[in-house]
Amino acid sequence: MKRVLIITYYWPPSGGISVLRSLKIAKYLRQFGWEPIVFTAENAHYPYYDESGFKDIPQGINVLKQPIVEPFKIFKWLTGRKKEDSLNSIVQVRDKKQNFLDKLGIWIRGNFFIPDARSLWIKPSVRYLKKYLKENKIDAIFSDGPPHTNNRIAYHLAKDLNLPWLADFQDPWTQADYYQMMYITNFAHKIHSKMEQDIFRKAKKITIASPSWKKDLESIGAKNVDVIYYGYDEDDFKDLKRDHDNNFFDIVHIGLLGIDRNPEGLLETLSQIKSSRKIRIILAGQVDQQVKKELSANKSVEVIYKGIISRKESLQLAMNAHLLLLPLNKADNAAGRLPGKLYEYLRTYNPILCLGKSNGDAAKIIQDCQIGNSFEYEDLTGIKNFVETLLSQPNSIKIDKSVIETFSNENQTRKLSQYLNEIYEPQF
Known part of the structure; x- marks a missing residue:
């Protein structure tokens, strides 16, 4: 060898x-x-x-x-x-x-x-x-x-x-x-x-x-x-079971949430959505202090901070999500930004909401896997319509698992x- x-x-x-x-x-x-x-x-x-x-x-x-x-x-x-x-x-x-x-x-x-x-x-x-x-x-x-x-x-x-x-x-x-x-x-x-x-x-x-x-x-x-x-590693998921809490609509982000990917306007957009289920944003990992300040200023959507948790806990949290949030860096080379979490998001088979370059590499992968959608940070109408569709038609996304397996x-x-x-x- x-x-x-x-x-x-x-x-x-x-x-x-x-x-x-x-x-x-x-x-x-x-x-x-x-x-x-x-x-x-x-x-x-x-x-x-x-x-x-x-x-x-x-x-x-x-x-x-x-x-x-x-x-x-x-x-x-x-x-x-x-x-x-x-x-x-x-x-x-x-x-x-x-x-x-x-x-x-x-x-x-x-x-x-x-x-x-x-x-x-x-x-x-x-x-x-x-x-x-x-x-x-x-x-x-x-x-x-x-x-x-x-x-x-x-x-x-x-x-x-x-x-x-x-x-x-x-x-x-x-x-x-x-x-x-x-x-x-x-x-x-x-x-x-x-x-x-x-x-x-x-x-x-x-x-x-x-x-x-x-x-x-x-x-x-x-x-x-x-x-x-x-x-992603298939072995990391073999002991995880999906456990959605359908009393809520949980939007989950795992990993660093820095000032360069601050999802301004997201909470305001979510607060405009009428639903029988309460929308929650759950964040696991480090969150920039300015991002925290802006998230806390909007009281219309509950934000839960999990802090730094173990890898297994993070993957389980992602498995339990109704929607996974993937904000990309606001930078000149953002088209090529493919965070490691993207592939683990893919393997949960849960829908993904990507914020960033709509023509970037992440957007293409999400589109090829048919697992979600990507929007520019400023496209609040597109984000709102996407979330509303998931709330009313949770099975509307038909995932291509064969493409996901290539990753x-x-x-x-x-x-x-x-x-x-x-x-x-x-x-x-």
Whole structure:
């Protein structure tokens, strides 16, 4: 069996969506002729923790770890946050109004920790892995970013040891929406851009999470780019049972709800709908303080905040929903935004209301699966009519489950294994 080194910062006990990319790939790779060897961080400062991810680690897999030094304790001290406070996506989801120290911390992060806050992990990891690879043969490297520190480690190994490398992007690098929010100077931008171009030149294959972002990467020089979707894992749903509370009409959102996807006008639209069932919005995960303020100002629709809950609880909540809310980032590259939650939404077989680019990648997938509809944020009439139809005709949506199945983690890993086979160079 061929062997691939997977370089990933996120690994159990990390929670959240980012860990699932490499974890689910590692889970299914053996089925397609590749043995994964995972390199990850020891004592990492994860935004969330969830022990449930350990069940997906293949039995007997070799997991290598190298200690990591991260600046988050200093940032929390500098900005007056508590030790236990999450810093996940602080440029998008704010627990308080940004002050000077917040902005200073973000500026330092974007201009001194390049490519990201895990950059101090690069040199010791390269040294460790070079020593390991002298004694242990591998056939390819797979690295997954962000954090793009993963891709920088892989770059040095591929360059110095002449190993075939597949560089994966969950999100873009310099084209990412949050990159624009980090006060990056022209000097730092040149460094970020050079590192990004290094990946384009050295990687034999590049994958990214959406078709529009594939085109975006190609527009700045990336070659041999293809799409690997986040996907969903059928195993995560086998013990879940749908339990609708038909006394209410529950609209559910799971995950981060940032200022850049604030659903302004949604509550006002819902308050105009006449129904025998009370409409509720249920939010699980971090919610930006300004979004909370605006939601609380409208008393016509009940809003329930679940806070940060376990992955299994989140999936069960999505299973119980009458309608799943998918607000996309209001950003220049929003057409390519395909949140990981989309695929888990698809697998619940519950209707989806997407807010964002009506001609974007998410809208196309939802349309192809016949599982809901997408509207621009300002299309309040369209949103109102869609919800009213669901309330009066709950079985009006005829879902195409065969299309949804193509987005399973197993099927996406099959595709990835074919890309690894393409770059594989047999050693005789």
